[in-house]
Amino acid sequence: MSKLDEAVKRLDGAVDGLEASLTAALAWGGSSELLVAELEVSKRDYAALAATTDEVSAKLDTAIGRLKFVLDA
Helix, strand or coil, X not given: CHHHHHHHHHHHHHHHHHHHHHXXXXXXXXXXXXXXXXXXXXXXXXXXXXXXXXXXXXXXXXXXXXXXXXXXX
16 A cells, blocks of 8 residues: 555655746746646546545555454354
């Protein structure tokens, strides 16, 4: 599960970096529409990864619970 946490942290950092790039590009007169679109795609990707992480975590918790039950029996 730590690999999932690391992946979420990396993606969160990427979104933060993209937001910083957007701010910098706007300050330099960049195309805000393109950057905003890229940011929205990154946010959707982040949301999908977060949902997958939650689902995998729940399934792992269930599997661990079953294994503990079997081992205790």
